[in-house]
Every structure is written in structure tokens, then in C-alpha cells.
Amino acid sequence: MKSETESATKRPHVVIVGAGFGGLACAQALGNTEIDVTVIDRRNHNLFQPLLYQVATAALSPADISEPIRRTLGRYENIHVVMAEVVSVDAPARTVILKDGGSILFDRLVLATGSTYNYFGHQDWQQHAPGLKSVHEARDIRHRLLLAFEKAERSTDEAEKRNLLTSVVIGGGPTGVEMAGAISELGRFMIAQDFRRLHPDQLTVLLIEAGPRILSTFPETLSRYASDYLAGIGVDIRLNTPVEDITAEGVQAGGTFLPASCIVWGAGVKASPAAEWLGIEPGAGGRLPVAPDLSVTGTAGIYALGDTALAVGKDRNPLPALAQVAKQQGIFLGRALKANLLFGKPIPTFHFRNRGNTAVIGRNAAIFDFGSWQIKGRLAWLLWALVHVYLLVNFEKRLLVSIQWIWRYSTRQRGARVIDETAVAATVPATEAKDRAAS
Amino acid sequence: MKSETESATKRPHVVIVGAGFGGLACAQALGNTEIDVTVIDRRNHNLFQPLLYQVATAALSPADISEPIRRTLGRYENIHVVMAEVVSVDAPARTVILKDGGSILFDRLVLATGSTYNYFGHQDWQQHAPGLKSVHEARDIRHRLLLAFEKAERSTDEAEKRNLLTSVVIGGGPTGVEMAGAISELGRFMIAQDFRRLHPDQLTVLLIEAGPRILSTFPETLSRYASDYLAGIGVDIRLNTPVEDITAEGVQAGGTFLPASCIVWGAGVKASPAAEWLGIEPGAGGRLPVAPDLSVTGTAGIYALGDTALAVGKDRNPLPALAQVAKQQGIFLGRALKANLLFGKPIPTFHFRNRGNTAVIGRNAAIFDFGSWQIKGRLAWLLWALVHVYLLVNFEKRLLVSIQWIWRYSTRQRGARVIDETAVAATVPATEAKDRAAS
Numbered sequence: 001m002k003s004e005t006e007s008a009t010k011r012p013h014v015v016i017v018g019a020g021f022g023g024l025a026c027a028q029a030l031g032n033t034e035i036d037v038t039v040i041d042r043r044n045h046n047l048f049q050p051l052l053y054q055v056a057t058a059a060l061s062p063a064d065i066s067e068p069i070r071r072t073l074g075r076y077e078n079i080h081v082v083m084a085e086v087v088s089v090d091a092p093a094r095t096v097i098l099k100d101g102g103s104i105l106f107d108r109l110v111l112a113t114g115s116t117y118n119y120f121g122h123q124d125w126q127q128h129a130p131g132l133k134s135v136h137e138a139r140d141i142r143h144r145l146l147l148a149f150e151k152a153e154r155s156t157d158e159a160e161k162r163n164l165l166t167s168v169v170i171g172g173g174p175t176g177v178e179m180a181g182a183i184s185e186l187g188r189f190m191i192a193q194d195f196r197r198l199h200p201d202q203l204t205v206l207l208i209e210a211g212p213r214i215l216s217t218f219p220e221t222l223s224r225y226a227s228d229y230l231a232g233i234g235v236d237i238r239l240n241t242p243v244e245d246i247t248a249e250g251v252q253a254g255g256t257f258l259p260a261s262c263i264v265w266g267a268g269v270k271a272s273p274a275a276e277w278l279g280i281e282p283g284a285g286g287r288l289p290v291a292p293d294l295s296v297t298g299t300a301g302i303y304a305l306g307d308t309a310l311a312v313g314k315d316r317n318p319l320p321a322l323a324q325v326a327k328q329q330g331i332f333l334g335r336a337l338k339a340n341l342l343f344g345k346p347i348p349t350f351h352f353r354n355r356g357n358t359a360v361i362g363r364n365a366a367i368f369d370f371g372s373w374q375i376k377g378r379l380a381w382l383l384w385a386l387v388h389v390y391l392l393v394n395f396e397k398r399l400l401v402s403i404q405w406i407w408r409y410s411t412r413q414r415g416a417r418v419i420d421e422t423a424v425a426a427t428v429p430a431t432e433a434k435d436r437a438a439s
Numbered sequence: 440m441k442s443e444t445e446s447a448t449k450r451p452h453v454v455i456v457g458a459g460f461g462g463l464a465c466a467q468a469l470g471n472t473e474i475d476v477t478v479i480d481r482r483n484h485n486l487f488q489p490l491l492y493q494v495a496t497a498a499l500s501p502a503d504i505s506e507p508i509r510r511t512l513g514r515y516e517n518i519h520v521v522m523a524e525v526v527s528v529d530a531p532a533r534t535v536i537l538k539d540g541g542s543i544l545f546d547r548l549v550l551a552t553g554s555t556y557n558y559f560g561h562q563d564w565q566q567h568a569p570g571l572k573s574v575h576e577a578r579d580i581r582h583r584l585l586l587a588f589e590k591a592e593r594s595t596d597e598a599e600k601r602n603l604l605t606s607v608v609i610g611g612g613p614t615g616v617e618m619a620g621a622i623s624e625l626g627r628f629m630i631a632q633d634f635r636r637l638h639p640d641q642l643t644v645l646l647i648e649a650g651p652r653i654l655s656t657f658p659e660t661l662s663r664y665a666s667d668y669l670a671g672i673g674v675d676i677r678l679n680t681p682v683e684d685i686t687a688e689g690v691q692a693g694g695t696f697l698p699a700s701c702i703v704w705g706a707g708v709k710a711s712p713a714a715e716w717l718g719i720e721p722g723a724g725g726r727l728p729v730a731p732d733l734s735v736t737g738t739a740g741i742y743a744l745g746d747t748a749l750a751v752g753k754d755r756n757p758l759p760a761l762a763q764v765a766k767q768q769g770i771f772l773g774r775a776l777k778a779n780l781l782f783g784k785p786i787p788t789f790h791f792r793n794r795g796n797t798a799v800i801g802r803n804a805a806i807f808d809f810g811s812w813q814i815k816g817r818l819a820w821l822l823w824a825l826v827h828v829y830l831l832v833n834f835e836k837r838l839l840v841s842i843q844w845i846w847r848y849s850t851r852q853r854g855a856r857v858i859d860e861t862a863v864a865a866t867v868p869a870t871e872a873k874d875r876a877a878s
Contacts, residue, residue: 044589044856061502061855063500064500068857070633071632071856080635081633082593083589102593135857146483153521153522154521193509193513194507194509194513195509196519396846399846403835407838413835417483417484418483418502419484
């Protein structure tokens with residue numbers, strides 16, 4: 001009798017690991033219901049990754065595109081937020097194990113842990129070529145870029161100056177294209193405006209792609225448009241150029257060594273180690289194979305979504321690792337779990353609706369692929385800006401980002417050109433520039 | 440004959456070390472003249488220090504109050520900016536020696552290097568109790584504060600929870616008062632809004648002052664107003680309480696050990712080591728004694744201003760280490776050097792005009808002391824906000840900060856609550872919280 005009373009009063013408990021687009025959408029769909037929800041994330045904030053390249057290129061501040069998870073979920077009485085790192089999942093015991101020794105029991109588990117950059121077995125490359133997945137990495141890239149210009153201004157060695165003014169972006173996907181375009185625009189403007197001893201033509205931005213074209217997930221016409229635009233703003237694109245090695249001095253690619261001061265990695269992602277936690281053999285890209293209802297194959301009550309899940313689309317191909325996929329899956333799963341846990345309804349099949357794929361290339365240039373039709377150029381760029389401002393979490397951030405974009409568009413000035421003192425202490429080298437020593 | 444021709448074409452060269460309020464004002468006054476100006480700073484940006492406490496308490500982003508020095512001075516063709524660290528000055532050889540081995544010759548040298556926090560011989564305290572002089576320190580304090588709340592939410596040990604929710608601010612000057620008020624307001628709001636397992640009454644903010652009253656440079660009525668206001672928002676003020684020791688666990692003060700998670704140092708500044716560079720015996724607070732024309736006593740062609748200089752006011756007392764003093768001295772010295780170098784005019788005597796002294800205490804509360812009259816409360820707070828927005832370098836930052844303030848005033852939300860991933864990795868402890876382990 002006692003256990004029956006208990007089970008009658010005990011509310012079901014859904015644990016969501018990861019508060020990215022997918023995890024947050026899932027939690028919100030479960031908000032203010034008779035279900036207990038615990039959201040676990042290593043970070044205290046949700047990061048709007050599509051605009052992270054603008055933090056890396058000194059156009060926005062980290063806080064402009066970050067929102068505390070507690071703030072987003074604060075209005076839901078039934079959601080509890082835990083800032084902690086997950087190290088494993090004990091599926092039979094229905095328990096998530098945390099790094100600090102804590103553990104959390106669940107009735108249903110949603111794995112929405114996203115992805116990290118894939119260095120294809122060369123993890124040591126990461127220190128020289130950060131990716132763009134966290135505020136820390138974006139700030140790191142910003143420091144490298146800005147410091148390189150400061151050093152170049154003071155250098156009297158032409159070869160050193162050339163290397164300092166060279167950036168290499170690895171990977172011709174949307175992130176690589178955005179970064180290459182933004183670095184070229186930032187560099188040319190900053191040099192022309194603020195540096196007395198440098199000339200914009202001394203700037204080199206290389207975009208390196210192992211395959212035969214950039215933006216390979218887009219139609220060829222859009223790839224060609226992007227290539228032409230990038231070439232026009234001074235980006236040197238190297239196709240069919242696989243990376244062989246990365247050091248502190250530069251990149252070895254396609255048989256040539258390219259000395260560079262700033263190297264950015266954007267060449268492919270892999271799922272975070274959720275498969276390892278479960279002891280399950282992962283599918284392509286480290287992703288967890290899931291059934292049409294997003295349940296992880298071979299488990300009960302465990303679901304995966306977004307970059308963590310290897311879900312299959314209508315065309316039998318895996319769904320891409322995109323924010324819109326994660327968000328749609330999160331909303332779907334949240335609603336389905338609610339109906340299942342409260343009313344015993346089965347979880348239906350998830351169907352992805354493609355809202356269009358986009359990449360921004362530069363000032364006034366973006367591309368959109370809606371499947372049956374495409375747009376490119378200034379109109380696409382305006383649409384890109386509107387969509388991204390709209391997708392930001394709240395009115396304050398929308399307003400702040402809009403103002404900074406309008407300001408930047410009219411003045412070309414970059415607002416967030418702050419080099420952290422610790423970065424300077426660590427990396428300013430002993431150049432031999434004897435400023436005015438002979439004057 | 441040759442040397443005469445040379446001296447006829449060679450333009451005089453003024454070197455300014457430090458691009459704070461004083462150095463920048465001096466450089467701008469020398470802008471677009473027939474004088475070569477070199478501005479040297481360790482940082483690439485000028486930091487609006489009066490608002491740094493708002494970065495530390497997650498209200499603003501570093502970029503909102505930082506401006507690249509190159510951007511501020513970019514419009515002056517005759518000004519050259521060098522990002523480098525000065526290690527000494529060879530006065531007889533009229534040369535500034537840089538850390539990287541470079542050296543810069545000068546005809547006139549202006550030392551505007553500001554001040555650092557004075558730990559009164561206990562430099563090891565700095566790691567536990569950062570001051571508020573740089574973006575790095577402000578971010579450090581922000582991380583400590585926000586992480587402590589996250590840890591407290593997960594702690595099941597009441598003593599640990601109490602320590603995590605305790606902050607100690609050392610020094611009852613304007614910085615200490617601003618920080619104590621801001622931490623109390625931030626903490627209470629965040630707990631009430633976002634943390635399920637904490638109660639605002641668990642928060643403790645201690646303001647420790649060695650002397651008999653806070654804000655001792657202000658009239659007593661304003662000190663009393665500030666004390667009452669702070670007590671009202673939950674700040675516990677301890678007067679006549681000298682600090683004896685600071686460890687990672689807390690502060691030993693007035694014979695008592697106060698365990699705390701976040702310790703902020705605001706107890707007095709000392710000039711940066713310009714006196715050491717010159718091999719001159721410094722005056723009070725490490726400042727360089729200067730003549731009425733701001734020339735450093737015992738040197739020729741070397742000037743000091745702002746926190747670096749020990750200038751004497753009309754009342755024979757040293758001028759305070761305030762932004763307005765530095766700025767007025769910078770403008771004065773820039774104009775005087777121009778008249779001196781181009782037209783041979785002697786450098787006159789500097790006179791400080793007191794524009795009023797202010798401190799902000801909390802939402803709707805600030806104080807202003809104009810010498811013969813004072814204001815306090817909401818009106819003073821509004822004036823404080825207007826003055827500080829006006830003092831920001833450009834229209835974009837004024838707009839961005841205004842919007843964030845208006846937003847925060849209406850919602851009490853803090854926009855910049857981002858904990859950096861590296862900070863988390865370094866400091867999240869292994870608490871034993873077994874979340875829901877028994878559910």
C-alpha cells in the first residue's frame with residue numbers, strides 16, 4: 001500500500017543533459033507541467049553559436065550572444081538547473097553520474113550534448129588552431145588576431161611582418177567561410193584606419209578546403225557566388241588542399257608550409273562523448289543511432305537529439321548537424337514526453353521540416369538555400385541579419401546586437417577590440433623593433 | 440651647417456607613456472600639430488575604470504567600457520601608437536627602454552602610467568582578493584561571484600553554503616562602496632529569481648574599513664547616508680577593522696576570521712613604478728613629486744600627471760588620484776607642451792578645478808560633493824548616470840550602455856552573466872551533492 005501511495009504522488013523526472021538549442025527547446029516544452037525536469041550543463045549560459053564568429057572578429061561581445069540558462073528557464077517552476085559536468089550514464093540504474101561525484105536519477109533521459117570540433121586524431125592541433133564552439137575559443141582567436149597586428153606594426157623584418165599578417169582558416173563550410181570573410185574585412189579596415197606602418201595589401205587570408213569546392217552542402221551556383229565574393233575581398237581559397245600538419249608557426253597543407261599567426265579550425269565536427277557514457281558503439285561522426293522517435297537504439301527511456309543523434313531524414317540520409325534540426329527535435333521530444341508521461345500516449349515519429357540553409361560571406365553578402373529556390377547577395381544578407389536578430393533570446397539582446405550591426409554597417413568600426421591583459425602577458429614576443437632609435 | 444639644417448627639419452618628439460584619462464587627453468591636445476607624438480601602452484585599449492565595477496557584477500561587457508587606443512587617436516596623423524611595456528627610462532640619454540628590447544628616443548616625456556592596488560607589502564593577497572583595475576580582474580571577480588552561487592545551489596552542507604554566499608569587500612572608498620552595493624543587489628535578485636534552493640537572506644556582503652567611517656573623503660553627512668543605504672540593502676559594514684591576512688578561504692580582520700568565496704580589494708592604490716624607472720625617490724603612495732608645471736623634480740623635459748604625479752593643490756594638500764585630475768592635467772600639459780615646443784612659451788602653473796566628487800551606492804542612490812553643496816539619493820543617481828554615459832568615448836558606447844542601464848533598471852536583469860569555460864574547469868570543486876539521489 002505504501003509504495004502505491006508513493007508512486008501516485010511521485011512526479012516523473014526527465015533529465016536533460018545539455019542546454020543548447022535542442023536541450024533548451026525540450027525543457028521549455030516541458031515547462032510548467034506536472035513533470036520534474038532537471039537540466040544539466042557544464043556552462044551557466046546558452047551560447048548563440050551562429051554569431052560566435054562575430055565575437056572572434058571583435059564585432060560583438062560574448063554577453064551579446066550568451067544567455068544564462070537559469071534566466072531562460074527561471075519562469076518554469078518545475079525545472080531545476082544544475083551546472084555540472086556529466087561523466088557517464090548508468091542506464092540500468094537510470095542514473096547520470098557527475099564529475100564531482102554527484103549522481104542524478106531519471107525516469108527519462110534526453111542527451112542533447114552537441115558536438116565538438118573533430119581534429120581527426122590530431123588533438124595536439126587544437127592549441128594552435130582553435131575552433132569556434134565556446135566563448136573562450138572566440139576570445140582566444142580575437143586575441144591572436146589583434147595581437148598579430150600590434151606585433152606587425154612594430155616589426156622591421158619583412159618576412160616576420162608577412163607571417164604576422166597571415167591568417168589561415170581551415171575548412172570551407174559555413175564557419176570557415178564566415179571567418180575568412182570577417183577576418184579579411186576586419187584586417188583591411190583596421191590596417192587602413194589605425195596602423196601607420198602597415199598596408200592593407202600586406203594582409204593574407206587563406207581559406208583551405210580538402211574537397212573540390214567550398215560550401216559543399218549548398219548548390220553549386222551558391223558555392224561559386226561565395227568563392228567569387230571572397231576572392232573579391234582578398235581571401236585566397238585553396239581547394240583540394242588537405243591539411244597535413246599544424247604547428248605554432250603555421251599549417252602544412254597540400255605539400256606546402258604556410259606560415260601564419262592566426263589559424264582557425266572549422267573542418268568538421270564530431271558528437272560529444274554521449275555514446276561513450278552509454279557504452280554504445282557510435283555511428284558516423286560519433287553520433288548516437290536513434291529510432292524514428294529519437295530513442296537511442298538498444299536503450300529504454302533514453303533519447304538523443306541535435307548533433308548528438310544520428311537521425312535519418314525522409315531521403316534516408318542522416319539529418320545535418322544544424323541548429324534548426326536540434327530545435328525542432330527538442331520541441332518535438334518535449335511535447336511527446338509530456339503526452340507520454342502524463343497521458344500514456346506513445347511517442348510518434350519525428351519529421352524534419354527544412355527551413356532553409358544559410359551562410360554569411362561578408363558585408364552585404366549571404367546565401368540562402370530553400371531547397372527548390374535560392375537567394376544570394378544583399379537581399380540574402382538582410383534576411384540573414386533579420387533572422388539572426390530574431391533568433392536571439394530576448395528583446396534586450398536583439399536591440400543591442402541590432403544597434404551594433406547598424407553602427408558597424410555605417411562606420412565599419414568594430415566595437416569589441418579588447419585584448420585581455422593575460423593574453424598579452426603570455427604572448428607578446430621580444431621583437432627587435434628599435435622604434436625611432438635612429439631618429 | 441648640416442646639423443643646423445637637420446635641426447630645422449626635425450620635428451620635436453613627445454613620448455607619452457600610458458593611455459588612461461591623462462595620457463589620452465595630453466595626446467589629443469597635441470593632435471594634428473607639427474609635433475611627433477608616440478603613445479606607449481601595455482594595453483591596446485583605454486578602459487573607463489569608473490564603470491569597471493559593473494563589469495565585475497555582470498551588468499556590462501568589457502567592450503562596453505573599453506575603446507581601442509588606435510581608434511581614439513587614429514584621426515591624428517602625427518600620433519603613433521605603440522603597444523609595449525616600458526621597463527625603464529634613461530633620462531640622460533632621453534630614451535625609454537621597452538621590455539622587448541626596443542627603445543624610443545624623446546625630446547619630452549610624459550609619464551601617465553596610473554596606479555595599481557596597494558597590498559601594503561602583502562602581494563600574495565592579490566591572488567585571493569583581486570582589485571578593480573583591469574578587464575581581467577573584473578572578469579575574475581565576476582566568475583568567482585557567479586560560480587559561488589552555482590556551487591551554493593548544489594551544496595547540501597549548510598556551513599559550506601553560507602561561506603559560498605559570503606563576499607567580503609575590503610576598503611570603504613568609492614570602489615568598495617560601489618562593489619558592496621552592486622554585489623548585494625545582484626545576489627539578492629539572482630537568488631530570488633533563478634535559484635530554487637537558495638534564499639536571499641542567506642547572502643552576506645561584508646564591507647570592511649580600517650578607519651572610523653566609509654567614504655572618508657566625502658562630508659560626514661554623505662558618509663552617513665551611504666552607510667544607512669548600504670545597511671538597508673543588506674551590506675554589513677565593519678568599521679575600525681584592519682585586515683590582517685587574506686587566504687583562499689577568507690579574510691582575517693579585526694581579530695576575526697571571515698570565511699568568504701569572493702574577496703574584492705579596494706583598499707588604497709599606489710602609483711605604478713615610474714619613480715623606479717627614473718631612479719627617483721618617490722613621494723607618498725609611490726607618486727613622483729612634480730613642480731607646479733608638472734615637471735618631475737630633479738629632471739629636465741620629463742613630466743608626470745594623474746595618479747603618477749604628486750602634485751599639490753591650492754590648499755597645499757596633494758591632489759587626489761581621480762580621473763578628473765588626470766584629465767585636466769593631460770589637457771593642460773598637452774596645450775602647454777605645444778606652446779612650448781612650437782612657440783617657445785614657458786610652461787605655466789597647473790591649477791585644478793574641482794568638478795565635484797561622486798560615488799554610486801546602489802539602484803537609485805548616489806552622492807555628489809561639490810565642495811560648498813552636496814546632493815544625494817535618486818537625483819544624484821540620475822546625475823551620476825548622465826555624467827558617466829556622457830564621459831564614455833563615443834556615441835555607440837553611450838547608446839549601448841544607456842540601453843543596458845534602462846533595461847536593467849526596468850527588469851533588474853543583469854545582461855553579462857557569462858562564466859568562462861576556462862574559469863569553470865579551473866575552479867568547480869568536487870562537492871558531494873547527491874542531487875535527487877534518494878528520490
